[in-house]
Amino acid sequence: MRFAFSEEQEMLRDMIHAALQREVGLDKVRRWVDGEDLSPFDAFLVRNAWLGIGVAEDAGGQGGGLIEQALMFEALGRSAAPSGVLLASVGTLGFASRVPGAAEQLRGLLEGDATGALCVSAGLPADQGVSQVQINGERLSGVVPMVLEAPGASHLLVPIPADEGLELWLLQADAPGVEIQPRRLIDRTRRFGDVHLQDAQARYLGRLPRDAAREVNAIMALLIAAESLGAARRMLDMTVEYVGQRVQFGVPVGSFQAVKHAAAEILVDLEAAHSGIYYAAWALSEGQADGVPQAWIAKAFTTEAAVRTADRALMLHGAIGYTWEHDLQLFYKRAKLNQELLGSPRTYRERLAESLELH
Amino acid sequence: MDFSLNDDQRAIEEAVGTICDAYDDNYWLRAENEKRFPQEFVDDLVKAGWMGVTMPQEYGGAGLGITEAAIIIKRISRLGANASSAVHINMFGPHPVVVFGTPEQKARFLPPLIAGKDRTCFGVTEPNVGLDTTHIKTFAERKGDRYVVHGSKVWISTAQIANKILLVTRTTKFEDAKRPTDGLTLFYTDLDRSKVTVREIPKMGRNAVDSNELFIDGLEIPVEDRIGEEGKGFEYLLHGLNPERVLIAGTNIGAGQAVIDKAAQYAKDRIVFGRPIGKNQGIQHPLADCWIRLQAAETMMFKAASLYDQGKPCGLEANMAKYLGGDAYFESAARAVRTHGGFGYAKEFHVERYYREAIMGLIGPVSHELVLCHIAERALGLPKSY
Incomplete structure (x- = not known):
């Protein structure tokens, strides 16, 4: 190995x-x-x-x-x-x-000719789809709140639950009956918007089986975890640098055990997260049976560890870390939002508990 | 609001402390290792008149409140659970007799307890019942002027040496009772060993004071040993729950403070890297954290005791005190062992003894989980979950 x-x-x-x-x-x-x-x-x-x-x-x-x-x-x-x-x-x-023939329709995404948004609420797992959207012939109606990157997207992919899977419908964002209202969330390095559909003309792409939807969702969860890990590592670096410079009682505050132990505990958290993430990435790409649950574990553990890191980093920076001028806030907000993005740690723990057949 | 102890309360603490101080760590280590009941210690407390602190003065007691009882049990508990459990039940267990007994019963039962001639144990829970007290199966059947009891009890402390038992039974079966809480009846009677088999339960800690399983086969109890009315026993038990919780908080807080004192002393004495280990924040902060939690628990305990002594409701405070005290003691004992490093694992430094006892604070007499249920329902108005 x-x-x-x-x-x-x-x-x-x-x-x-x-x-x-x-x-x-x-x-x-x-x-x-x-x-x-x-x-x-x-x-x-x-x-x-x-x-x-x-x-x-x-x-x-x-x-x-x-x-x-x-x-x-x-x-x-x-x-x-x-x-x-x-x-x-x-x-x-x-x-x-994962739906035959459907990818052709979205090819422009890779070249930058088009930008796609997955039309699901950002705080929930994407593989649940959006049950609140009604289909009438080839027209869709309903409201999907807080869709990641909906503002600015040229296309919206709407997954609607249907017999053990998701029906995929493709919409053009500028089509009549499509309205996107931008929403400002805590982390403004990402765009969110509420999607309002009123008899909007859509194209049916096919049916995505349940397991395939779960796999894609797991991949997204894993990538969010990886991103949280990167943000947390940066916060740790910033913190270590700061506590080495900030002097109190004639010594750098980093020389106090209460401070250095806290920093060391962050590192332990992040190394555990790192191992979990890259194992899950390997397991998912090799089609291992535990790939999906491993990604759930990585999401639940890492995004929570990153929030712990953010809170501690802020505490160790003292009041300066609380200011807009200090860069810590950018990473702090990313960690907070990533914890909820695509479903909270609790959501994934619940899925894991179900797979353990607890009663 | 006055948070300070008055002169009498300080004098009580000091007087009890003088007796306790004669029994050092080595005495308790020996008692634990040899599983020997600390009779000399109990005798000293009896001689000084401490067994009857909360019992009425007309029967030889001191008539003091739960606040004073908490002060006493907290001081005794610095010596560990072997000390507190050796006396706890005789000092405070007969509470239902004090509150619900007839004058004749009190005159018959209380003086021998206060004099240390009688020793009691308290039989509530049963092997398949846990905290679901209304489901006890031990049954007392009325036959003329007596009751005949069959059943079993578990986790009965001091039943090896007790000659009396405060016994909870059913006189109406659960399925025949109008309400689940009806049909329980309380007795204070002789522990007749020809009808009650007492089997000791080997256990992790507190080994100087026995814990037992009781098998009751035809125990005969005269009607005059019944406490209060037939079928009202559950109500009588409830009456004693809050003071019990306050005192259990006291046992955990007292032991917790003692074990943190030991850890702090060791941290001052032990030199590593050329300086006392207590100079490390990694050592001193956790000890300070434990101390804060113990003090917070103590404040809650005195609040509950003060409410009880004023005749006011104190269910929330008593439960919270038990919760905070148990938690703080458990954390303190673990931290004390860690502060001692490898020596914390050696019996001669005594903290491991506290460590083995501390887990009881999370389990008995009511689990932390059920305390949370109580708070969720009674403080927050959430629906009953069990």
Whole structure:
């Protein structure tokens, strides 16, 4: 058993880090957030063809698999980059590619000609679909609140529960009867909007089996976990740096055990998260039987650990960490939102409990 | 609001403390290892008149309140559960007799208890009942001027040496009772060993004071040993629950404070890397944290005791005190062992003895989970969950 990244994976990771450092500094992220315009980062993603990382070459992607995608999301979390478009793309393409013929219709997504949003409420698992949308012939009606990356999307993929699976319907965002009202959540590096449909013309793409929906949802959960891990690692680094500089009673506060033990406990949390995430990524990509539950574990554990990290990082920074000027807030908010995104830790623990056949 | 002890209360604490101080850690270590009941210690408390603290003065007691009882049991409990359990039941167990007994019964029962001539045990729970008290099966059948009892009891402390038992029975079967809480009847009577087999339960800690299973086969109880009315026993038991919880809080808090004192002393004495280990925040912060929790529990305990002594409702406070005290003791004992490092695991440093006892604070006489149920229902108005 060799539990390590390959040389190619390490090269990819370094390349991603370098590109993010060069082109996506925190000053830029702040500017995009303050101007409420994340499109420069969307352009960066298209320019670098990152939407295709983890997508097979014959499907128009860059190749690589889930481990490569997880490395990318960890790096995105580390730099507080506006990663919502990528996650939305993983969801939409993931769903579509598991329905014969459907992926063709969404091909433009990888080239940046189109942007897709998976039309589900951001706080719930995507594999539940949206039962509140009614189908009348080929027209859809209903309201789906808080859809990730709905503002700015050119296409909406609506999964509607139907006999042991999901019916996939594709909408154009600018079609009559489609209205998207932007919503501001705590983390403004990602876009959310309420989708209102009123007899909106849609195209039926086919039926996605339940297990396939679960697998895609697990992949999304895993990538959110990877992103939380990256954000938490950055917060730990910032904290360690700060407590080494901040002097009280004539010594750096980091020399107090109460401080250094807290930092050490964060590291223990994050190393555990790291192992869980990359094992789950391997298990899912190898089709292991425990792949899906391992991704649930990674999501529940990591997003919670990242919130613990955020709280402790804030505490160890003292009042300065509470300010808008300090960069900690960007990562803090990402960790908080990721905990709820695609379903809370409680949701996934409940799924795990069910699979244990507890009564 | 006055949070301080008055002069009398301080004098009580000091007087009890003087007796306790004569019994050092080595005495309790020996008693634990040899599983020997601490009779000398009990005799000293009897001689000084402490057994009757909460019993009425006309029967030889001191007529004091639960506040004073809590002070006493907390001080005794610094010595550990072997000390508190050796006296607890005789000091406070006969509460239903005090409250619901006839003057004739009190005159017959209380003076020998206070004099240490009688020793009682308390038989409530049963093997398949746990905390679901109304489901007890032990049955007392009326036959003329006596009752004949069959059944079994479990977790009965001091039944090896007791000559009396406060016994909870059913006189109407559960299925025949109008309400589940009807049909329980209370007795205070002789523990007739020709009709009651007492089997000791080997256990993890508190080994100087026995815990037992009782098999009752035809125990005859004269009607005059029945406490209160037939069928009203559950009500009488409820009456004693709050003071019991306050006193259990006291046992856990007293033991917790003692074990943290031991840990703090060790942290001052033990030198590693050229300085006392107590200079490390990794050592001193957890001890401070435990101390805070113990103090908070103590404040809650005195609040509950004060309410009870004023005749006011104290169910929430008594349960919270038990919860906070049990939790704080458990954490304190574990922390004391860890502070001692490897030596904490050695019997000669005494903290492991407390560690083995501390888990009882989370289990008995009511589990933490049921305390949470009580608070959820009574403080927050949430529906009953069990």
